Amino acid sequence: IAVKHALDIKKRWPEIDVTILHKDIRLNGKDYERFYYEAQERGVKLVRGEAESMSRQGPMFVFHYMDEYGEPARLEADMLVLSNGMEASAGNEELADAIGLDVNPDGFLNEKHPKLSPVETNIGGVYIAGACQGPMDIQHSLNQVLYA
Known part of the structure; x- marks a missing residue:
């Protein structure tokens, strides 16, 4: 970003x-x-x-x-801007374990397919959007919400 x-x-x-x-x-x-x-x-x-x-x-x-x-x-x-890295929430693993979602090696929730099904999960009817999938800007997050 x-x-x-x-x-x-x-x-x-x-x-x-x-x-x-x-x-x-x-x-x-x-x-x-x-x-x-x-x-x-x-x-x-x-x-x-x-x-x-x-x-x-x-x-x-x-x-x-x-x-x-x-x-x-x-x-x-003359100006410094701090841009932090982002880690997955510990809650991602808990949620994934509770309902059977796929998680990537970094701990973020996995979509079914990055291009063809970017907000669908391995569980029918369960969608993900925003930073639970990985670092992204606000516009990308909003686009995912609309797509879901």
């Missing part, structure tokens, strides 16, 4: 420098691979690293991190 938002910023304000500091990028959802490549084409910088600390120096934020080679590095920015 961070890549999609970065791409939206670059489309509106191409002159703005956008950097995403990440441990790992996961492209969940329809079109996210396209967003990833388009964001890079538009100049979004993708930097792999591990966050260490953040400080403020005047109007700038200074973000200290370990780069992908384990070397200390820093990034100066």
Whole structure:
């Protein structure tokens, strides 16, 4: 989702420098691979690293991190946006066990087929929508609700 938002910023304000500091990028959802490549084409910088600390120096934020080679590095920015990763709810496993739903290895509820039946489950008449299936943005969640 961070890549999609970065791409939206670059489309509106191409002159703005956008950097995403990440441990790992996961492209969940329809079109996210396209967003990833388009964001890079538009100049979004993708930097792999591990966050260490953040400080403020005047109007700038200074973000200290370990780069992908384990070397200390820093990034100066006038704005920082935190984008959290998402884990499956423990309730997914309980629900799945109680009624027999399929769960993927990450603990999210599985749809019958990602393209042909994206909200149907292995149980007839039981539908799933939203983040119980995995990380997704609000628009994708709403589309699933309408489809269900």
